[in-house]
Amino acid sequence: MNRIYLDYNASTPIDQAVIDAMVPYLKSGYGNPSSSHWAGQEAKEAILNARKQVARLLGCESEEIIFTSGGSESNNQALKGVFFAQKNKGNHIITTKVEHPAIMNPCKFLEGLGAEITYIDVDCNGKVNPTDIERAITDQTILISVMHANNEVGTIQPIEEISTIARNQGITFHTDAAQSIGKIPTKVDQLGVDLLTIAGHKLYAPKGIGALYIRKGTKVDSFIHGAGHEDGRRAGTENILQIVALGKACELAMDTTSEVSQLRDYFWEELQQHFGDQIVLNGQIEEILPNTLNISFIGKIGQELLASVPEIAASTGAACHSGNVQLSPVLKEMQVSENVGKGTIRFSLGRFTTKEEIDMAIELLKKSL
Missing domain, CATH: 3.40.640.10 (Type I PLP-dependent aspartate aminotransferase-like (Major domain))
Incomplete structure (x- = not known):
């Protein structure tokens, strides 16, 4: 895998x-x-x-x-x-x-x-x-x-x-x-x-x-x-x-020459291109960490989506037990609706993330969705 x-x-x-x-x-x-x-x-x-x-x-x-x-x-x-x-x-x-x-x-x-x-x-x-x-x-x-x-x-x-x-x-x-x-x-x-x-x-x-x-x-x-x-x-x-x-x-x-920010922006552009109005970015892209994307897949359940792509290690923003969805305290305070918030996944990139991995993640998400 x-x-x-x-x-x-x-x-x-x-x-x-x-x-x-x-x-x-x-x-x-x-x-x-x-x-x-x-x-x-x-x-x-x-x-x-x-x-x-x-x-x-x-x-x-x-x-x-x-x-x-x-x-x-x-x-x-x-x-x-x-x-x-x-x-x-x-x-x-x-x-x-x-x-x-x-x-x-x-x-x-x-x-x-x-x-x-x-x-x-x-x-x-x-x-x-x-x-x-x-x-x-x-x-x-x-x-x-x-x-x-x-x-x-x-x-x-x-x-x-x-x-x-x-x-x-x-x-x-x-x-x-x-x-x-x-x-x-x-x-x-x-x-x-x-x-x-x-x-x-x-x-x-x-x-x-x-x-x-x-x-x-x-x-x-x-x-x-x-x-x-x-x-x-x-x-x-x-x-x-x-x-x-x-x-x-x-x-x-101390070395601030990381390319993580450009890679994160590329990931966000690819997500928008392939999923359009199926997704929502939680937060403003100009005011968030340069490695972070907190994405809600509308109408989906984040845990189920990640389970369908076991190759990807990421975090969800809501817990779902026996059909009951519990949004994270952060999403609740941001007034994110349950239908949107339950499909939240946090993707956070780092020093060793590659463009090939991002492209692969996009393809895996496309197949799952």
Whole structure:
């Protein structure tokens, strides 16, 4: 079977250059980075280098990067860390209704501890209005958290506008950039954020590694308590192998010459040509990630359509059980009708996608439909 991987937003393959960077640390660099002897110093140097690689991608100081186990941990530390560190100032957090569960569920947890959470609506394209954010601010607001780009439909949020609002009000601002890193610019000063989340497995690094950018002066409590690792901000002996991998992946992401955007546009043109009014694009093509197409096949069921083309690895936007359709929360908030939404498939391209694979995917979809 010719396998076609179009689910890069879910997880990416590990780049060969990342694998090559990891290999030496399977044999060496085994010392504890906190140890003062030669073995520990070798490990420490590897971590320092990786921290610089991540910082260069974000345009920040290396001391502003801490390594985590992934995007979920980074999001948890951002939300819970600010809540606990700044609860003397207030208990109000603002986010949107289309955030990833790694934001939504920590917010629900914090509500149980007395936090007040405001969930802001989005428009039919999945985009939040900065004015709605500003209107929701109270004298108790301590944190605003808005994802940089949506993982399902790819909509890019107006982070710069929101950050200006937050900065003028003296409110800490976090963005979950797990989906945007390596796809669109993510310089922290340009975005104006105080906290930013990275997930390695969205960036051609292994699963189980991530990072959190914390701007100097931002008050954030530790999420994992123990010894004084990561400058006292994240306890636990550092995962050197994975940290080296993330550093290399971020170095590779500095190269923005990817042809993914052109290939995505070609895919969209081919879909329109062959399926016309049978399909709907969820989101605006000009305002979504350059690798993402969230397509609804009208009147179809996404799960059944993907099952009929097992060669294609992609994600659906609705679950169907015993004839009952449940749209994803994102599609619901975008006011997508059930008849349209139940046929949703997210195609997400990546570094290793080829034109031949896109042509093959089109032919397979034509045969199925």
